[in-house]
Amino acid sequence: MSGGERPCPSAPPGDGWLQCLRPAAMPRLRLIALPHAGGGPWAYRSWRDHLAPPIELWAVQLPGRGSLLDQPARTALPPLVDELRQAVAPHLNLPYALFGHSMGALLAFELARALRRHARPPPLALFVAGHRAPQLPRTEPDLHHLSDRALAAEVAQFDGTPDELLDDAALSALFVPILRADFTVCETYRYQHEDPLLAPIFALGADDDPLVPRPQLEAWRVQTVGGFELMMVPGNHFFIRGSAAVICTRLNSELLARTTAQAPA
Numbered sequence: 323m324s325g326g327e328r329p330c331p332s333a334p335p336g337d338g339w340l341q342c343l344r345p346a347a348m349p350r351l352r353l354i355a356l357p358h359a360g361g362g363p364w365a366y367r368s369w370r371d372h373l374a375p376p377i378e379l380w381a382v383q384l385p386g387r388g389s390l391l392d393q394p395a396r397t398a399l400p401p402l403v404d405e406l407r408q409a410v411a412p413h414l415n416l417p418y419a420l421f422g423h424s425m426g427a428l429l430a431f432e433l434a435r436a437l438r439r440h441a442r443p444p445p446l447a448l449f450v451a452g453h454r455a456p457q458l459p460r461t462e463p464d465l466h467h468l469s470d471r472a473l474a475a476e477v478a479q480f481d482g483t484p485d486e487l488l489d490d491a492a493l494s495a496l497f498v499p500i501l502r503a504d505f506t507v508c509e510t511y512r513y514q515h516e517d518p519l520l521a522p523i524f525a526l527g528a529d530d531d532p533l534v535p536r537p538q539l540e541a542w543r544v545q546t547v548g549g550f551e552l553m554m555v556p557g558n559h560f561f562i563r564g565s566a567a568v569i570c571t572r573l574n575s576e577l578l579a580r581t582t583a584q585a586p587a
Contacts, residue, residue, distance in 0.1 A: 338389040339409035344370040344379035350581045351417040351446060353573065354410060355381045356426030356433070358452070358560075359504035360477070360497065362388050365423070368563065372570030374578055380413065382406065382426075386500050395503035399432060399511045407436045417581055419446045421573070423562050425508050427453035431545070435516055444521045446580045448546070449573070451526035452534050452559055455541035456513045462533075466505040470498045477501055522549035524576065526569065528561035529554055 340354070341363045353373070355366045363381035373379055384402075386395030396402040406429065410418075414437075422430030427450035434448050465476050523546040525539040536554065543550035553572060555565040562569060 339383055340380045340413060341383055343367055343381050344373060346376055346378040349378040349416060350376035351419065351577055352378045352380055352413060353419050353421060356422035356429045357382060358424035358426055359508065360501045368566045369570055372567050374574040377577060386503060395500050397503045397506040399507050402507060403429065403432045403436050406433050407440065414442060417446050419577055421449040423451040424453055425504055427451055428456060428508060428511060431456055434519055434521060447524060447576055448519065448521050449524045449526065450542060451562055452531060454534055454538035455545065458538055458541055464509045466502050466509050473502060474498055519546045520548050522546060525552045527554050528557040530557060531559045533559050
């Protein structure tokens with residue numbers, strides 16, 4: 323593993339799709355975090371300092387980057403989610419929760435539904451950040467068909483991509499195709515109705531996010547019969563960085579309470 327990460331002894335090492343960012347000596351649950359478009363496990367590394375000791379943090383590494391650089395980036399959501407389902411399956415021997423930001427929220431939602439279709443236990447909770455409810459139609463223009471230069475310029479406006487990835491020609495040549503693939507996944511997604519999830523859904527948004535206004539977050543409530551809450555924090559679309567401590571405090575409270583409730587008397 324990179325970035326000083328240590329192995330998580332309580333689960334299989336996996337095949338590169340999941341990285342253990344924060345092992346727990348006696349884990350009570352696993353938090354599986356899914357990335358935004360163009361992102362990877364690095365987006366959640368700061369969370370290691372804020373999560374409670376019983377929570378083991380895993381982050382999804384999508385193909386085409388990091389340890390899966392030799393694999394082509396995926397461009398369609400259904401087969402990607404099916405691969406994710408198979409990748410996380412060995413890690414569900416503990417209670418777990420899913421967290422996704424932006425594209426990761428959409429992946430987390432569809433992953434929860436795919437696990438249900440395959441009779442796997444539901445997550446303790448589904449946390450969806452910075453993405454409109456999936457049943458709502460897209461209103462913004464598609465970006466995946468733009469030229470490399472135009473796509474990089476559009477992404478630069480979001481203030482969530484390190485400048486060096488877009489300013490350095492060699493790095494940009496590697497990074498922009500990944501962005502294009504991820505945008506293709508999101509922009510070609512077509513919602514299909516299923517019964518609401520049993521797991522509670524917590525939607526997170528930022529007061530100054532121009533991409534996802536509050537009503538689009540509120541609309542997530544129809545996707546669950548297990549309870550819904552909306553949490554707004556300061557910041558822009560990439561609020562999960564600046565608000566990591568606040569978000570993790572909420573995660574700690576909700577997840578530890580739910581694992582305590584599930585513990586045998």
